[in-house]
Amino acid sequence: MKRVLIAVAVALALLAPTVVRAQSNAELIAADLDAWWAANFAERGLSYSSPRLEIVDQPGTNFCGFIDVFEGPAGYCATNRTVYLSTGFLSPDSITGVLPLISHEWGHHVQNLVDTGVSTPMEAELQADCFAGAFIQYATESDWISPAVGAMALQLTQSAGDVWWLVPADEAIHGSQSDRAIAFMTGLHGGLSVCGF
Ligand SMILES: [Zn+2]
Numbered sequence: 001m002k003r004v005l006i007a008v009a010v011a012l013a014l015l016a017p018t019v020v021r022a023q024s025n026a027e028l029i030a031a032d033l034d035a036w037w038a039a040n041f042a043e044r045g046l047s048y049s050s051p052r053l054e055i056v057d058q059p060g061t062n063f064c065g066f067i068d069v070f071e072g073p074a075g076y077c078a079t080n081r082t083v084y085l086s087t088g089f090l091s092p093d094s095i096t097g098v099l100p101l102i103s104h105e106w107g108h109h110v111q112n113l114v115d116t117g118v119s120t121p122m123e124a125e126l127q128a129d130c131f132a133g134a135f136i137q138y139a140t141e142s143d144w145i146s147p148a149v150g151a152m153a154l155q156l157t158q159s160a161g162d163v164w165w166l167v168p169a170d171e172a173i174h175g176s177q178s179d180r181a182i183a184f185m186t187g188l189h190g191g192l193s194v195c196g197f
Contacts (some may be wrong), residue, residue: 016161026055026085026092029099033106036138040192041114053074057087060173067076074101076108083109095145100132100153107131110197117196126175130195133187154184 023031041048056063059070063084064077073089076082083105091098107128111118114142118124134154139145175183187195 019054024055024092025095026102027053029095029102030083030106032139032144033103033135035107036135040197044197046114048113049081051084051106052082054082055085055087055092059088073097074105076105076112078112078183080106081109081112087093095155096149096152098134099139099145099149100156101137103132103153106135116195122191126179127195129175129180129183130187131192131197133184134190134192134195135187137188137191150188153183154188 010057017170028107034050038048038050054063056069059068061069063075063082064079068074068076069084069086070088073086075084077084083102085092085098085102085105090101092098105128107130108124110116110122110131111127116127132153136150140147140150
């Protein structure tokens, strides 16, 4: 009887790793972003709902019905409220890569939930960069990322694009590098309220 119990215990120990799946850094960042936005909505008396996060690892995976997520590192689909991250461009565990991308895409989700006062795709892109800057400032102040990671996030914001669901992916709508840096720094130094939220 005792031997059987030991065998069961060993079997359970072997099974455990497959039952408890480790969260990627992308998922951890998403959870933090979600909580931060929920708190900011609550502060303003607005109701918030979370987007879904989908990490895609296969080319040919359509999102929003027609865009291949492997055309861009990340995207947000308004119709199914999903933030997409493509592992074709970066590992979901790369904090410096994932942080600016997901926090930018989360900004598009916020724009989808409430009127944030933007009227053109370019304004929406720059505001999403501003939102990303505000979140990264919060993350730096909370000590879970270092200022160096924040600085790298700025550089990536300047160079990275996403897939916008309204226009073809190759259209230049994200603004110039300096526009994007200014938007990011505005959020970084002034917080959400200067981004128009
Ligand atoms: Zn965008």
